Amino acid sequence: MYQTILTVLENGIFTITINRPDKLNALNAMVLTELEQAVDEVHNNPEVRSAIITGSGPKAFVAGADISEFVGLDKDAAMVLAKRGQDIYFKIENSKKPIVAAVNGFALGGGCELAMACHFRLCSENAKFGQPEVNLGLIPGYGGTQRLTHLVGKGKSMELQMTAHIVDANEALQLGLVNHVTTAESLLERTKDILTIIQSKAPIAVGKVIECVNVAVVSDSAYTNGKSGFDKEIEAFGECFGTEDMKEGTTAFMEKRKANFKGR
Ligand code: COA
Numbered sequence: 001m002y003q004t005i006l007t008v009l010e011n012g013i014f015t016i017t018i019n020r021p022d023k024l025n026a027l028n029a030m031v032l033t034e035l036e037q038a039v040d041e042v043h044n045n046p047e048v049r050s051a052i053i054t055g056s057g058p059k060a061f062v063a064g065a066d067i068s069e070f071v072g073l074d075k076d077a078a079m080v081l082a083k084r085g086q087d088i089y090f091k092i093e094n095s096k097k098p099i100v101a102a103v104n105g106f107a108l109g110g111g112c113e114l115a116m117a118c119h120f121r122l123c124s125e126n127a128k129f130g131q132p133e134v135n136l137g138l139i140p141g142y143g144g145t146q147r148l149t150h151l152v153g154k155g156k157s158m159e160l161q162m163t164a165h166i167v168d169a170n171e172a173l174q175l176g177l178v179n180h181v182t183t184a185e186s187l188l189e190r191t192k193d194i195l196t197i198i199q200s201k202a203p204i205a206v207g208k209v210i211e212c213v214n215v216a217v218v219s220d221s222a223y224t225n226g227k228s229g230f231d232k233e234i235e236a237f238g239e240c241f242g243t244e245d246m247k248e249g250t251t252a253f254m255e256k257r258k259a260n261f262k263g264r
Helices: 029-044 075-093 110-117 132-136 144-152 154-163 169-175 187-199 203-217 229-240 244-254
Strands: 005-010 013-018 050-055 060-062 099-103 106-108 120-124 128-130 180-182
Touching: 005 029, 013 029, 013 187, 029 075, 050 060, 050 110, 050 187, 060 099, 060 110, 075 110, 099 110, 099 187, 106 110, 110 128, 110 144, 120 169, 120 187, 132 154, 144 154, 169 180, 180 187, 203 229, 203 244
Parallel strands: 013 050, 050 099, 060 106, 099 120, 106 128, 120 180
Antiparallel strands: 005 013
């Protein structure tokens, strides 16, 4: 049983809620550990088809890494912490099942980085995004310098990180940080509607989209094992042809009926 997160599995959608509302869901060591375990459940539980990450309470998605745990960390310990955060976020980003952030308030520092590690983001009208680490004499450490740049472009990324500017929901939409803005009340339902559409598609093909888009976004050895995005796409395209679902999908098209995908 988790102590700092809540999980619910319903209709194949696994909702992970970071649950420290009195601390605006700040990520302490226990939250990170439990978040990793929950992401492992997404990977390993065949009943889970997709996931949502959100925050508890009306104010925050996640207001950052728990700053109180930074006290007394030296360079080596800070590097260990950043590596740990990055590894967990890579697990999210490299999940073959879609993981979407439903951002319901502050998504600052490690919270913004968590949202950016998800495959895409929806947010409520009261959402606020930012990488305010320079206010603390820090920089983002959980992948934010990279992922913000991929999402909004180099110039905006530089400005946002250097000024610590907090971005509201409409600006986030304009920047491409989020795909949709909803009312707070409809955020989870809208996110689930999109995941329900995705869950009706061929699971292996959806997983390959994630793999290929990750490579397109950044040709980095963390993703590619030295391959280019185009090489990766050719390989993944070929692999789809070895699946039952590809045969089912193409056959169903030709027979003018709905495909029945099995994830094989
Ligand atoms: N780490 C640890 N505790 C945090 C936190 C964080 N990142 N963000 C918020 N909290 C705690 C506050 O210390 C406070 O705890 P307390 O009630 O025991 O004093 C509680 O959460 C509520 O936050 P508070 O600051 O009172 O709310 P607010 O509405 O006045 O301000 C924020 C909200 C988000 C603007 C403000 O909390 C903030 O700036 N947080 C830090 C954001 C940040 O720099 N994140 C990057 C970290 S690397």
